[in-house]
Amino acid sequence: MxxxxxxxxxxxxxxxxxxxxxxxxxxxxxxxxxxxxxxxxxxxxxxxxxxxxxxxLNSGIYCKTGRDGRPYSEGRPFFAGSDGDWAVSGHSGESLEQTNFLFEVATSISPRQICEVGFNAGHSALTLLVGAGSNSSYVGFDWSILNPGLNEELFRMIRDWLPSNNMTIVWGDADPGIRAFLLQGGGGICELTVFDGPHDVLQVLKFMPLLRVMAKRSRPFLLLDDVGCTAAICHHSTLAWRFLLWLGMVSPISCRVALRHAAGEMGACLGRFQWGKVLRCHTFDARCVARTLGMVEQLQRERWIGCCLVAAAQAKPDAYLVQIQI
Structure with missing residues (x-):
């Protein structure tokens, strides 16, 4: 069928x-x-x-009672995106506005190499590859343990649909996966990097220096998901985005907020990684940044000055250090 x-x-x-x-x-x-x-x-x-x-899939493991407490019935009339009551939710396919933003970014940039942390159900990968065209390639990093068997099947489906696009994915913890990818020569290749991974501000900030090393310096576009919106899932990513702009690690291009999303108001922002003297510091305490969650932006900026460290020796015992290559 x-x-x-x-x-x-x-x-x-x-x-x-x-x-x-x-x-x-x-x-x-x-x-x-x-x-x-x-x-x-x-x-x-x-x-x-x-x-x-x-x-x-997997002997019907995904057809148990849904999060809304009702049993699954095939062809159930209520359906938002990838059947969010069941196995997969929180993806770009649940919002036409977000899908359009990803598509517009891909068509305007036309990246030859797309890199993504957070494959999920594959809607964003599919959107970006169709928008970018048949000459684009994709490398993704994602946990397969979230939906064992399902994520892999979705990836195979999309790869079969787009045979002219070279698609690869590294399953497992994205942090060691990216580090291994860099050791294999994966640095400086990504023309569009999409981050839709862990939403904790510590994790978002931890990944950014790695993704910056992967980025192609002449086209170092970064798209960070769940930014600029009011849903609870957006709070940490929005804080991380604001700090990255203040730090000088990223320069902003545009943002889009999707008001009609199955999970509530969602958003994403596009920017470019930066290098050189624009960076305020090359070592910072991400836990110090996290403590500013919920503050007004002006107060956040005042506190962030103290998050920058001249040397790691300045760090507090509970610091979560993040270092950026020059």
């Missing part, structure tokens, strides 16, 4: 793309609409799989 849905999806996309024989602006507009049609169709197939066929 999956193959049948895919045929319908691509026939529809091909029809939309029939105007590609024209030239100039019309051709570029047609190509953009063709990509949007392909993306919408593939999201439909992905979501249909998640809502209807998830019971077939």
């Amino acid at each position: 999956t193959q049948g849905l895919l045929k319908v999806a691509f026939v529809f996309a091909a029809a939309v793309g029939s105007c590609l024989g024209h030239v100039g602006t019309l051709e570029s507009n047609c190509e953009l609409e063709r990509k949007r049609a392909v993306l919408a169709s593939l999201h439909t197939v992905l979501n249909t799989f998640l809502s209807h066929w998830i019971c077939r």
Whole structure:
């Protein structure tokens, strides 16, 4: 049945793309609409799989009682994104606004290499690759233990749908996974880095120096998820983003807040990694930054000055040190 849905999806996309024989602006507009049609169709197939066929994985482990206390029924009428009551939730596919932002970022930047921490259900990876085009490659880092068997199946599906895009993923703890990737020559290659990993401010800040090493200096774009929004999941990521801007490690480009998201108001911000003298310091105490959560931004900035350390010896016993390469 999956193959049948895919045929319908691509026939529809091909029809939309029939105007590609024209030239100039019309051709570029047609190509953009063709990509949007392909993306919408593939999201439909992905979501249909998640809502209807998830019971077939791991002897029905994902078809027990949902978080809302009701038993699963195949084809259940209420469905938001990837059947958020069941196995996977909190992904970009739950918000059309967020999907559009990711798509617009990918089409405007056209990154040759996309790197992502937090594959989840694969909606963002799918969106970014379709937007960036067939010449783009993808490397992801994510836990497979969150939904054993499901994450791997979703990755295989998307990789099969986009055979011209080179897709790889490293399963497990992303921190050692990225470090191993860097040792294998993965530094300086990522033109667009997407972080949708742990939301704790300590973890977000810990990952940033590693992702900065992975970034290509001529195109070091960073997209941080769950920023600038009011949902509880956004508080730590928003604090981390503000601190990164204050620190000079990231320069802002644009943000988008999705008001109609299944989990509440969600958002994301796009920026660029920076190097050189713009950085206020190269060692800081992330726990010191975390203590400013909930403060007004002006007071946060005043406190952050004390979070910068000239040397690690200045650190308090409970410090969570983060060091940035020059």
